[in-house]
Amino acid sequence: MTSYINKINDYIKSLDYETQNALQNISLNKHYKKGDLLLRQNEICSKSYLLINGIARKYYLNDGKEITTELYFENDLAISFDSYTLQQPSKEFIEALTDVTVSVISYQTFQEAKKNFPKLLTLDLMLTEYYGMWVENRLFQFHTMTATQRYLDILTKSPHIIQSVPLTIIASYLGISLETLSRIRAKI
Amino acid sequence: MTSYINKINDYIKSLDYETQNALQNISLNKHYKKGDLLLRQNEICSKSYLLINGIARKYYLNDGKEITTELYFENDLAISFDSYTLQQPSKEFIEALTDVTVSVISYQTFQEAKKNFPKLLTLDLMLTEYYGMWVENRLFQFHTMTATQRYLDILTKSPHIIQSVPLTIIASYLGISLETLSRIRAKI
DNA sequence: CGACATATTGAGATCCATCAACCAATGTGG
DNA sequence: CCACATTGGTTGATGGATCTCAATATGTCG
Numbered sequence: 001m002t003s004y005i006n007k008i009n010d011y012i013k014s015l016d017y018e019t020q021n022a023l024q025n026i027s028l029n030k031h032y033k034k035g036d037l038l039l040r041q042n043e044i045c046s047k048s049y050l051l052i053n054g055i056a057r058k059y060y061l062n063d064g065k066e067i068t069t070e071l072y073f074e075n076d077l078a079i080s081f082d083s084y085t086l087q088q089p090s091k092e093f094i095e096a097l098t099d100v101t102v103s104v105i106s107y108q109t110f111q112e113a114k115k116n117f118p119k120l121l122t123l124d125l126m127l128t129e130y131y132g133m134w135v136e137n138r139l140f141q142f143h144t145m146t147a148t149q150r151y152l153d154i155l156t157k158s159p160h161i162i163q164s165v166p167l168t169i170i171a172s173y174l175g176i177s178l179e180t181l182s183r184i185r186a187k188i
Numbered sequence: 189m190t191s192y193i194n195k196i197n198d199y200i201k202s203l204d205y206e207t208q209n210a211l212q213n214i215s216l217n218k219h220y221k222k223g224d225l226l227l228r229q230n231e232i233c234s235k236s237y238l239l240i241n242g243i244a245r246k247y248y249l250n251d252g253k254e255i256t257t258e259l260y261f262e263n264d265l266a267i268s269f270d271s272y273t274l275q276q277p278s279k280e281f282i283e284a285l286t287d288v289t290v291s292v293i294s295y296q297t298f299q300e301a302k303k304n305f306p307k308l309l310t311l312d313l314m315l316t317e318y319y320g321m322w323v324e325n326r327l328f329q330f331h332t333m334t335a336t337q338r339y340l341d342i343l344t345k346s347p348h349i350i351q352s353v354p355l356t357i358i359a360s361y362l363g364i365s366l367e368t369l370s371r372i373r374a375k376i
Numbered sequence: 377c378g379a380c381a382t383a384t385t386g387a388g389a390t391c392c393a394t395c396a397a398c399c400a401a402t403g404t405g406g
Numbered sequence: 407c408c409a410c411a412t413t414g415g416t417t418g419a420t421g422g423a424t425c426t427c428a429a430t431a432t433g434t435c436g
Contacts, residue, residue: 179385
């Protein structure tokens with residue numbers, strides 16, 4: 001599945017000059033400070049954020065607790081998927097966990113660009129397919145693995161997460177309490 | 189989110205005659221008997237199955253146990269998403285739970301049709317978006333709800349599932365054991 | 377230093393799995 | 407049409423995984 005990211009990147013590189021240029025022209029670099037919110041709950045996710053550098057996360061509130069649903073690193077695309085797709089209020093927040101630089105494209109502008117540059121429609125499909133497979137894989141893990149297995153999976157496949165994100169956030173990302181995560185780590 | 193299904197159906201209805209016709213021409217109705225497998229593990233999911241009538245499910249084997257990942261009813265589109273998208277061997281099976289009639293389109297043929305009828309590309313994107321939101325919602329439930337809450341959610345939003353699918357399958361769909369499901373039902 | 381966020385550890389409660397026995401409905405071969 | 411196997415579901419006992427509440431570090435930053 002990682003190879004699909006390569007396929008997407010190859011596709012972007014192979015785009016004709018006009019299409020590449022169109023993408024450039026509708027992108028805007030922006031900086032956020034640690035703790036800034038790129039998207040708030042109940043706002044419509046009207047922009048996509050491609051992380052140039054830094055770390056961010058997406059989370060929502062459940063019984064007053066923050067549940068992290070996704071962690072973003074360099075080259076990851078941050079959006080609240082259903083809010084962006086339906087252009088309806090978001091259940092989720094997007095927060096900068098460090099200072100970040102992002103490349104921003106507005107939803108409306110991208111929709112327009114897709115009409116004029118059909119290859120962007122294919123790109124949109126590929127990105128959506130990738131997200132679908134990513135979520136499916138995460139659901140698979142929740143469906144079949146214990147918390148310890150899920151933690152070990154992150155530890156082996158995405159050690160950078162453990163190294164750069166507070167355990168409180170990792171715990172909620174794994175769907176367990178901070179205390180349980182601490183005990184899992186102590187046992188290993 | 190249900191409204192997005194309507195939007196997709198409206199989009200299909202609004203397609204020009206040529207595109208509609210193209211869709212028709214690449215579709216083929218097929219019948220399967222209860223218990224038949226539409227897709228086997230390790231096969232490549234080279235077709236999409238639109239259920240005309242009957243009930244089907246998607247599942248995989250985990251430690252020799254069948255874990256149901258999706259239930260299909262009339263008008264649902266059955267594919268093993270990652271296998272279909274990447275055209276790689278499937279981890280999942282697709283099984284007819286009753287006699288079913290499906291409208292089959294081959295992956296290759298659909299890819300070709302998308303080139304000649306660009307509106308099918310948009311349709312593909314919409315369907316993929318819908319699946320993404322569906323999986324995201326299911327992950328959300330696993331992330332935050334107890335088994336009882338997940339069962340009640342099905343009971344209220346999709347009672348037809350409870351009425352037409354064996355509890356063994358519903359239990360694995362909910363990610364719990366048959367015994368636990370039986371106890372949840374007894375308590376209500 | 378003080379304040380606040382982050383992490384660890386302990387004790388008790390709750391949810392859920394597993395193993396096992398049992399029951400009811402259905403279907404099939406003789 | 408009966409005997410028996412199979413499938414689907416219930417119930418009980420026990421143990422493990424994880425949660426919650428609470429106390430106690432540890433770290434960080436103004």
